[in-house]
Amino acid sequence: MNCPCGSALQYENCCQPYHLKLKLAPTAEALMRSRYAAFVLAEADYLSETTHVSKRKGNGKDAYLQSAKETKWVKLEIIAADFNTVEFKAFYLTQKFQTAVLHEKSNFVLENGKWYYVDGVFY
DSSP: OBOTTSSSSBGGGTTHHHHTTSSOOSSHHHHHHHHHHHHHHTOHHHHHHTBOGGGOTTOOHHHHHHHHHHOEEEEEEEEEEOSSEEEEEEEEEOTTSOEEEEEEEEEEEEETTEEEEEEEEEO
């Protein structure tokens, strides 16, 4: 299957190695893409583990799993990315099957060779 992150690569050659902890995301953008794919595939453990420890309270595995299962993600569009920020649009379907968009500029931090999601600004 094509990777949900929109890279045009097969999932097993893209985000799956990150989800299975076989590799670490090498950039903030790679982590962003892998987290989007994790939302699509309801990989709650990965979402929790890649959230910075300072932001995990209230963002546990159960909350991520519920969010992932309640949302039908359609497409990811990267607007801009630099060393530690990624601006993106994530398209999803509402409960009335209307397309909606989550537009965010996310902040990431690199600690001990591993990227973590910290927070974001919504537009």
